[in-house]
Amino acid sequence: MTLLIDHPAPHVRRITLNRPERMNALDGPTLQALNDAVRGCAATGDEVKVLVIRGSGRAFCAGNDLKWLANGVLADRAAHMRHQDLMQDTFELLESAPQIVLGSVNGFALAGGFELALACDLMIADDAAQLGDEHIRRNLLPSGGSSQRLPRRLGLQRAMYYLVTGRRMTGREAAEMGLAVQAVPSIQLESATLELAQEIARADALALASMKQMARRSMELPLSDGLRYERWMQHRYRTQSPSLDAGVHGFAETTGN
Numbered sequence: 097m098t099l100l101i102d103h104p105a106p107h108v109r110r111i112t113l114n115r116p117e118r119m120n121a122l123d124g125p126t127l128q129a130l131n132d133a134v135r136g137c138a139a140t141g142d143e144v145k146v147l148v149i150r151g152s153g154r155a156f157c158a159g160n161d162l163k164w165l166a167n168g169v170l171a172d173r174a175a176h177m178r179h180q181d182l183m184q185d186t187f188e189l190l191e192s193a194p195q196i197v198l199g200s201v202n203g204f205a206l207a208g209g210f211e212l213a214l215a216c217d218l219m220i221a222d223d224a225a226q227l228g229d230e231h232i233r234r235n236l237l238p239s240g241g242s243s244q245r246l247p248r249r250l251g252l253q254r255a256m257y258y259l260v261t262g263r264r265m266t267g268r269e270a271a272e273m274g275l276a277v278q279a280v281p282s283i284q285l286e287s288a289t290l291e292l293a294q295e296i297a298r299a300d301a302l303a304l305a306s307m308k309q310m311a312r313r314s315m316e317l318p319l320s321d322g323l324r325y326e327r328w329m330q331h332r333y334r335t336q337s338p339s340l341d342a343g344v345h346g347f348a349e350t351t352g353n
Contacts, residue, residue, distance in 0.1 A: 099113065099126070099129045106294075107143065108145070108146045108293045111134075111149050112150050114152045116151075119203075120155050120157045123164035126161075127179070127183060131189065134193060137193060138193040138195070142302075145195060145296065146195055146196050146198060147193065149199050153203070154204070155204040156203055157204075157206075157212050160208045180239040183239060187212065187214075190217075194304075195305075196217050197218070198219075198292065198296075200289040206229075206230050206264070207228075207230045210230075211238060211240030214245040214246060215240075215241060218292070219275065220277060220285070222281070223280060223281055223282070224268075227275075228258065228262060231262070254273070306333050309329065310326055
């Protein structure tokens with residue numbers, strides 16, 4: 097199976113890319129399976145609050161499977177475009193899913209694998225992980241969103257540096273730049289990922305989905321429009337979730353108000 101799916105904790109679903117012999121590179125069937133799995137997760141409602149994406153073996157994901165692409169796909173422009181469209185669609189699904197998507201990056205996250213990590217809401221990395229776009233080194237352009245997402249994460253100049261040189265960064269460097277929220281020794285990656293996933297999953301599902309939507313829209317809207325959007329979302333949440341009153345009462349009790 098190219099994907100393994102399990103539930104390591106309540107309200108947490110984990111998708112493991114399972115092509116270790118190809119460093120979890122994305123061929124057509126694997127990418128389609130990932131797309132289907134993310135769609136299935138998005139439809140679970142309150143059952144799943146956090147989705148973890150990781151890779152088996154010594155890599156998170158080495159990018160597109162170049163051997164598979166060279167075996168007739170690159171020569172067929174329509175087939176190649178369909179694969180690129182599927183990649184963009186899959187990564188956009190991760191961003192629009194109601195779950196908080198946590199990328200757990202071990203080993204190598206390169207080119208399309210780097211773009212997969214960038215599409216996650218949060219990233220936690222192995223200290224020594226190797227992350228990078230690398231398309232420019234093959235005289236290729238990205239099709240999974242790195243040219244758009246990396247500048248939003250790092251700022252234009254620093255992102256441009258990595259995009260035009262194809263240089264890699266370590267997991268620790270990614271954390272120091274704010275690209276990853278945490279970097280840990282590889283032996284601790286699984287436990288640290290699960291700990292963070294469980295911490296997030298304690299929150300109300302609708303609150304998490306709303307917070308994700310508000311934060312992501314902040315990257316697109318002027319501040320004044322974003323503040324109006326925040327108020328609108330807060331009012332909507334108040335009418336839809338009984339958790340709001342419980343949270344207010346709980347806060348009052350803990351603060352003595």
